[in-house]
Amino acid sequence: MNRKVLGFGVALVVPLLAILVVNLGRDPQRIDSPLIGRPAPPFSLAPVGGGEPLTLDKLRGRPAVLNFWATWCAPCYEEHPVLQASARTLGPDVQFVGIVYEDQEENVRSYLRSQGSAYPNFMDAGGRAAIAYGVSGVPETYFISPDGAIVDKFSGPLDARSLADRVARTRAARSASR
Amino acid sequence: MTPVLGRTLILLSLLAATAGATVSFAAARGRGQAAWDWSRRFAYAYAGLIVAANLLMVYALLARDFSVSYVAHVGSRSVPTWVAIVSLWSSLEGSILFWGFVLGVYVALAAWTNRARHLEYMPYAAGVWLSCAAFFSFLLAGPAQPFLTIASPADDGPGPNALLQNHVLMAVHPPFLYGGYVGFTIPFGLASAALLAGRLGQDFLRPLRTWLLVPWIFQTIAIVLGGWWAYEVLGWGGYWAWDPVENASLLPWLTATAALHSALLTERKGVLKGWTVTLVQASFLLTILGTFMTRSGVFNSVHSFTQSAIGPTILVFLAAATVFCVALLAARIDRLEAERALSPGASRDTMFLVNNLLFVLFTFTVLVGTVFPLVVEALRDKQMSVGRPYFDRMAVPIGVALLFLMGVGPALPWGRATAAQVRSALLPPAANGVLLALVGLAAGARNPWTLLTFFFGGYAAHVTLRELWLPVARRVRERGEGLARAVGEVQRQGRRRVAAYVVHAGAVVMMIAIAVSSTMGASREVQLARGESFELGHYTLRFLGAEVVREPHREATVARIEVSRAGRVLEIMEPAMNQYGNQREPIGTPAVRSAALEDLYLSVMNVDAEAQALGLHALVNPLVGWIWAAMFVMAAGSVFALVPVRRRPAEGAAAAEAVPAGAAASGS
Numbered sequence: 001m002n003r004k005v006l007g008f009g010v011a012l013v014v015p016l017l018a019i020l021v022v023n024l025g026r027d028p029q030r031i032d033s034p035l036i037g038r039p040a041p042p043f044s045l046a047p048v049g050g051g052e053p054l055t056l057d058k059l060r061g062r063p064a065v066l067n068f069w070a071t072w073c074a075p076c077y078e079e080h081p082v083l084q085a086s087a088r089t090l091g092p093d094v095q096f097v098g099i100v101y102e103d104q105e106e107n108v109r110s111y112l113r114s115q116g117s118a119y120p121n122f123m124d125a126g127g128r129a130a131i132a133y134g135v136s137g138v139p140e141t142y143f144i145s146p147d148g149a150i151v152d153k154f155s156g157p158l159d160a161r162s163l164a165d166r167v168a169r170t171r172a173a174r175s176a177s178r
Numbered sequence: 179m180t181p182v183l184g185r186t187l188i189l190l191s192l193l194a195a196t197a198g199a200t201v202s203f204a205a206a207r208g209r210g211q212a213a214w215d216w217s218r219r220f221a222y223a224y225a226g227l228i229v230a231a232n233l234l235m236v237y238a239l240l241a242r243d244f245s246v247s248y249v250a251h252v253g254s255r256s257v258p259t260w261v262a263i264v265s266l267w268s269s270l271e272g273s274i275l276f277w278g279f280v281l282g283v284y285v286a287l288a289a290w291t292n293r294a295r296h297l298e299y300m301p302y303a304a305g306v307w308l309s310c311a312a313f314f315s316f317l318l319a320g321p322a323q324p325f326l327t328i329a330s331p332a333d334d335g336p337g338p339n340a341l342l343q344n345h346v347l348m349a350v351h352p353p354f355l356y357g358g359y360v361g362f363t364i365p366f367g368l369a370s371a372a373l374l375a376g377r378l379g380q381d382f383l384r385p386l387r388t389w390l391l392v393p394w395i396f397q398t399i400a401i402v403l404g405g406w407w408a409y410e411v412l413g414w415g416g417y418w419a420w421d422p423v424e425n426a427s428l429l430p431w432l433t434a435t436a437a438l439h440s441a442l443l444t445e446r447k448g449v450l451k452g453w454t455v456t457l458v459q460a461s462f463l464l465t466i467l468g469t470f471m472t473r474s475g476v477f478n479s480v481h482s483f484t485q486s487a488i489g490p491t492i493l494v495f496l497a498a499a500t501v502f503c504v505a506l507l508a509a510r511i512d513r514l515e516a517e518r519a520l521s522p523g524a525s526r527d528t529m530f531l532v533n534n535l536l537f538v539l540f541t542f543t544v545l546v547g548t549v550f551p552l553v554v555e556a557l558r559d560k561q562m563s564v565g566r567p568y569f570d571r572m573a574v575p576i577g578v579a580l581l582f583l584m585g586v587g588p589a590l591p592w593g594r595a596t597a598a599q600v601r602s603a604l605l606p607p608a609a610n611g612v613l614l615a616l617v618g619l620a621a622g623a624r625n626p627w628t629l630l631t632f633f634f635g636g637y638a639a640h641v642t643l644r645e646l647w648l649p650v651a652r653r654v655r656e657r658g659e660g661l662a663r664a665v666g667e668v669q670r671q672g673r674r675r676v677a678a679y680v681v682h683a684g685a686v687v688m689m690i691a692i693a694v695s696s697t698m699g700a701s702r703e704v705q706l707a708r709g710e711s712f713e714l715g716h717y718t719l720r721f722l723g724a725e726v727v728r729e730p731h732r733e734a735t736v737a738r739i740e741v742s743r744a745g746r747v748l749e750i751m752e753p754a755m756n757q758y759g760n761q762r763e764p765i766g767t768p769a770v771r772s773a774a775l776e777d778l779y780l781s782v783m784n785v786d787a788e789a790q791a792l793g794l795h796a797l798v799n800p801l802v803g804w805i806w807a808a809m810f811v812m813a814a815g816s817v818f819a820l821v822p823v824r825r826r827p828a829e830g831a832a833a834a835e836a837v838p839a840g841a842a843a844s845g846s
Contacts (some may be wrong), residue, residue: 001508001509002507002508002509002511002512003508005504005507005508005511006504006505006508009503009504009507009508013500013501013504016549017493017496017497017500019549019552019553019556020470020493020496020552021493022552022556023552023555023556024489024490072757104788
């Protein structure tokens with residue numbers, strides 16, 4: 001038995017295997033946003049169909065769900081009914097906001113006509129809001145506390161469960177901040 | 179019917195592998211020819227069964243038999259035949275099945291070529307091979323079943339991942355990679371057999387080197403093809419990104435390259451036996467680590483298969499294999515005694531040692547950079563990534579040092595040399611190094627590492643060509659042979675040596691091309707309206723317009739760019755942006771114009787067909803084509819090393835001379 005080889009082998013291999021075991025089951029697609037816990041970046045967005053622009057200040061006092069989406073994105077189509085249903089049940093307690101990323105207003109209007117919408121949608125001209133929030137692709141959803149801080153972010157299509165969990169946490173952030 | 183037959187074949191292959199492994203280890207203790215015959219029969223049976231299971235799956239994919247779960251998962255009526263066949267390895271279960279196919283072929287070939295040789299080792303080796311085979315058949319029988327029955331099959335399926343359908347290289351890169359990855363099982367078995375038998379004789383080094391070289395060739399080609407694919411398809415303008423899975427394919431290649439060199443020293447001098455065996459074991463373990471990386475969901479990469487439950491199973495296998503290797507090495511390495519001591523000082527022997535240390539250092543550098551983000555996240559719950567700067571800063575000096583050794587090593591004589599010998603061997607090639615560095619300087623190279631690469635590259639090229647030419651010149655001068663005959667005789671008598679220098683020549687070209695392409699290119703990102711143009715290098719590029727092309731599986735927005743040089747129009751290039759139905763983000767298709775000295779590479783950043791606006795990333799990439807060409811030289815050289823030398827009895831004296839060299843080459 002060569003103890004040097006054994007000791008060296010064990011010293012090399014055990015930490016490597018340990019680190020792989022610890023990391024099993026992690027989601028490599030997840031990217032933490034540096035904005036979580038920070039004040040949400042301000043924006044000014046033109047509503048689809050015209051009207052007063054929306055600014056971040058107008059959302060204060062209620063938890064908000066900002067959903068970045070586009071008509072050309074298939075997963076957005078998938079999550080659309082989930083968001084609508086949730087917006088209808090939560091009603092005025094939670095403000096849902098759709099922000100349209102890289103799209104034509106005409107396409108958005110016909111999309112909303114055929115799919116329906118329970119909350120207002122806004123055009124992100126030049127993708128300025130998307131850049132400020134660090135959107136890496138659509139759909140992507142940000143959860144904003146009543147005092148205007150980003151509580152959480154979700155990349156990809158939301159399912160009912162993930163949405164409900166995050167909305168609950170965003171509402172809890174309200175009681176904590178009071 | 180097909181799913182049941184498939185499951186039966188897989189269960190039988192599991193049975194054959196398990197029984198075969200048991201019989202082989204039992205046979206190894208008895209060391210009888212009859213016992214070895216039996217373990218070989220099990221190896222053939224395993225190979226036959228798993229190959230049959232693969233053929234059955236290909237049949238099901240071609241017949242669009244959606245009652246087979248894997249076909250329901252990746253098959254589609256709308257894809258062409260070649261995509262249907264390629265689907266075999268496009269998703270998780272199929273890729274494991276294909277692993278079995280490659281392993282089956284390897285095990286059968288390795289058992290057959292050694293059917294009447296190396297009786298004291300072979301049953302051990304077969305036992306190790308079939309143990310690995312049993313594990314992969316177990317995966318197919320349990321956590322990754324491809325042949326589940328779908329009770330009420332659909333009429334059509336979704337087809338494989340869109341990225342895999344968009345370039346023919348995708349059909350070629352995976353089989354080569356499997357030829358490498360899976361193939362390292364064979365030298366692993368042979369090295370384990372040497373440890374289990376407690377000796378590594380000269381005769382057994384031959385199969386070890388041969389079966390190390392075969393997967394090494396596949397791996398070399400696969401790594402470069404992967405880079406080539408990334409370059410032609412992904413559109414960011416480069417070919418290597420230090421992505422975790424690229425690293426995973428590089429790691430075993432590095433240790434295997436080190437092992438090929440140390441095996442040469444073992445063969446010539448009878449030293450470094452334990453070290454060579456350790457490198458072979460490490461190469462195998464790194465392939466399993468790479469397999470874990472692609473299939474566990476722990477690492478993010480273009481290569482990642484969807485999250486699956488087989489990650490933990492592969493990790494258990496990796497842990498078991500690692501424990502086996504460490505325990506075996508610790509228990510037996512002292513029995514593989516060196517036959518004599520290494521000669522100290524400036525000699526080729528010493529350069530081999532330095533070469534090995536550099537390759538191992540390289541391996542550790544890449545391994546640490548790949549795993550480090552996991553360590554940080556586990557300990558501090560903070561995400562981080564290790565990017566290009568780390569890898570480039572570490573890899574460039576090591577690469578340049580290896581290039582230096584490629585020149586200095588072969589220039590030095592074997593064993594002890596006098597100071598005068600060393601001087602006369604080392605000085606003349608420096609002239610050629612200086613010459614090439616001056617050429618680089620004239621071509622505009624200013625990066626010190628690039629200039630150093632030119633210098634060492636010129637040096638190594640001189641030494642390599644001298645080593646190829648000198649024996650030929652000697653025959654012409656001393657025996658008055660014609661040039662063709664002299665070349666023929668030299669390559670017949672020292673085929674492995676000639677082949678090795680051809681591989682070195684390819685490697686020198688590749689390293690220069692990598693240095694030049696990564697430091698001497700030019701690039702611009704511009705926003706253009708229709709009709710606008712801009713200059714890049716000596717090209718003028720004009721945006722002619724963009725149009726939307728609708729295809730069944732995607733919608734492509736194609737930008738038309740007129741490329742001209744000194745007022746003369748060279749070509750209309752058409753980079754595009756594609757939106758696939760099932761993808762979140764659009765995928766670009768770059769356009770590449772390749773010439774002898776440089777590529778013009780155009781990639782769309784954003785394009786609007788309605789507004790006729792284009793954001794374009796344009797690059798001039800010098801010498802990229804030379805990387806692909808150098809790969810063919812390296813591959814051709816190493817395949818040449820495997821071609822057995824045939825005796826020509828009619829030639830009398832010459833044939834008699836060729837026998838010893840021929841015997842050495844045929845086994846290698």
